[in-house]
Amino acid sequence: MKHLIQFWPILKRLLIYIKPYKKKIILAFIFLLSGSISEVLGPMLISYFINNILSKHVFHIKIILIIIILYIMLQVLSVFFNYFQSILFNKIAVKIINKLRQDIMYSALQQPISEFDSQPIGQMISKVTNDTEAVKELYDTVGPTLFRSTTLICIILFAMFTLEWRMAMVALIILPLVATLMLIYQYYSTPILRKVRYYLADINNKFNETINGINVIQQFRQEKRFEKNIKESSDLHYLERMKVLILDSLLLRPLLSLLSALILCSFIFLFSFFPVETCEIGTLYAFITYLGRLNEPLITITIQQSILQQSIVAGERVFSLIDSPKHKYGKNTNPFKSGKINIKNINFNYKNSSKNVLKNINIDISSKNFVAFVGHTGSGKSTLVNLLMGYYPIKHGQIYLDDKSIDSISHYVLRQNISIVQQDPIILSDTIFANITLGRKISEEKVWKILDQVYLGSLVKSMPKGIYSLLGEEGSNLSVGQKQLLAIARILVSYPKILILDEATANIDSGTEKLIQKTLLSIQKKSTIIVIAHRLSTITQADLIVVLKKGQIVEFGKHKKLLNNKSYYWKMYKFQSSKI
Known part of the structure; x- marks a missing residue:
């Protein structure tokens, strides 16, 4: 609970980025809901077929054909709706991340020079690249998956209560147990996930430092030392990732599968005590099918919690850069009259x-x-x-x-x-023209005049494309x-x-x-x-x-x-x- 309260301001702020895409989000959720309903109705049709046709040996070809056609249609509709909701969510996520990256870059460009003195460039690059990719999963994976899984659980439980309320009550036992597992998982995983993000940024920083200083590294034969430094950071990142995987393997699928197995055993046990006319074989089939389908969204929700935490931790790092103090300037807009x-x-x-x-x-x-x-x-x-x-x-x-x-x-x-x-x-790794104008509207004639003034005119004229000749990285040519x-x-x-x-x-x-x-x-x-x-x-x-x-x-x-x-x-x- 403490972590939920702590993370809520970051999550709330990340969700604000959805606001411009409200209509598309609603449409995507409608597709998602329709796909989930189509998916859940299938077992009810099969249950009807078992109870009313197969068990009674009353075979009406038309009814059977209708059931088959309806079943296939439901599966096709499920695929159709799930495809389009996935496309919509991904489009929205990419647009949101583009906006978030623009905000980060704007903030980075407004930073005081003193911030660059004390902050490794690799850490900043990691926030723009790796952390925003982690945040992206909140919009295109976590949100849709949580909604779909929750919807599936609600529809499945509704279908269970419709078919047999006593067996449905037994199935409900799994929900508080899963909630307890999620809280335990969150408590232990949050500090580990923070370290994972930190070590990943540290690896980026060391790679950036190594590539920029490759000439010095090779000159003084420091390859092994720098390789060792990067390996140390990679090993630390690996160890923290392994801790997350161990938590996942202990608290997620095995325990949830065990809980589902116990519930399934309870169904079989209860079914043996019900009068024949009270609970039919088709109903048992539907319950077993629904239990299998109920198990999957519960596991998915618990796994998504891990991704959600990674997204929020990444968002925390991103907003630390966005919220950092900007360089302050005055408001005097009068042009200079002199260079005094x-x-x-x-x-x-x-x-x-x-x-x-x-x-x-x-x-x-x-x-x-x-x-x-x-x-x-x-x-x-x-x-x-x-x-x-x-x-x-x-x-x-x-x-x-x-x-x-x-x-x-x-x-x-x-x-x-x-x-x-x-x-x-x-x-800049661009043309001579672009390097001189730097986005300012200047004629080619003036650029040539300036080049002559700084004694570069003859050099540029000797180049294949003149002022539009490309310069190498950092002007290497x-x-x-x-x-x-x-x-x-x-x-x-x-x-x-x-x-x-x-x-x-x-x-x-x-x-x-x-x-x-x-x-x-x-x-x-x-x-x-x-x-x-x-x-x-x-x-x-x-x-x-x-x-x-x-x-x-x-x-x-x-x-x-x-x-x-x-x-x-x-x-x-x-x-x-x-x-x-």
Whole structure:
């Protein structure tokens, strides 16, 4: 009972998805009910034949033919109705799961970046795929089967009471016994089923991690270790599944079959005490047939309880993602007039960490300036850029973009006016045209113009289908530098007021670096440019260089001034110069 109360809110919420398909559901249930009635009427016809024709040796060909035709018609109708109810329920289930997956994906896309820092991607993928498939069974299997089984039980019991009420009373004994078995089964199976879903998600996560890191795994000969990790998770999943199977084999069919056998023995025992005229052989035949048919829906209901629990546990995981906090944006829809940035007293620490990654950061950046953030790994450069992008909520301090507090700016305006080119840009497995436009309505002529601007025009023209040439997965047929230039091309579709390059020149050759610098000079006429610099030689012309160390600003100024100071920046620059 405790589990039923606990699961009811999830089940109720899953059932809400049925609402748009109410009429189709009713029609499917009518088909299902008609099929069940057709199925149950068959033994009554045979009982009539045994009692009134066979036992009395009165053979009327017409009556026998009518009984045969009616019996065949009932069986055909049963098949017909069951087929169409199955098709309807499955169609509804697929549509509901499509809607549920859309809700999950919408929720995943609205997640704060901090959630992706702490949640394994494989777990999220498992919720979208495996868990929604488990939920699907609620609509196309559990619901119809429970309704059909319950209907069959009611009709069979009605037929039993119509034929012989005393024997029907004996048959009723099985119902409270089955209900007790179901409660016992639910009590023991629920915690096991939760573990089954968890271990399945863990397997997906490890597979995802292994496939994404296959180059590193093979390079360092870690195949056996990763194989062992996946095997451990698979073994744990197997052990929990075996526990479910053991419960099924102990509490379901064997016990129910035993109960049915005992009831059948009671029928035979009672039948021997009834006067001949009270209970006929045809009635006994019908009761034996109905008991066999009663046994099956009872077993089915108990088995469906297991699937129901799996569906609800899966629904619980799905709704945990749907209900998770969404990234909050402001409501200010006024467009940016400039790329001015003011950072005031920023202190920041990541979720589940008390250590500040940024400490008392204060920076003022004028519009259309070229600003560089430099510092060793772990100095806080990327964190500061992520805050400028609005990826993380600011708890201490404030950032103003175009004199507007960043947490007051709407999602559309923020993304329209501030863009980032990352060190490893994401390239879609699609055409060059699709990778640049990203769904935005842009003419081919403008795309070619942008490609020329980022020095990719000649490369694309040499491709078989030009801008409609397909790129490999993650841009596998492009060099690192070409990916960077393609990422910049996306930005140039509509110039942002603020453009950030997160170590965009760290892994490219000097020739491509010069091309990117030329492109940036043209962009600077319209945008404020912030660069996280790996190579200090690329930022010598910056209007402002901000030097970070352990989350604090230790120096700022122009290149020459910082060299004259002969402090932290000077040491970094000298170190890089000596390596060239």
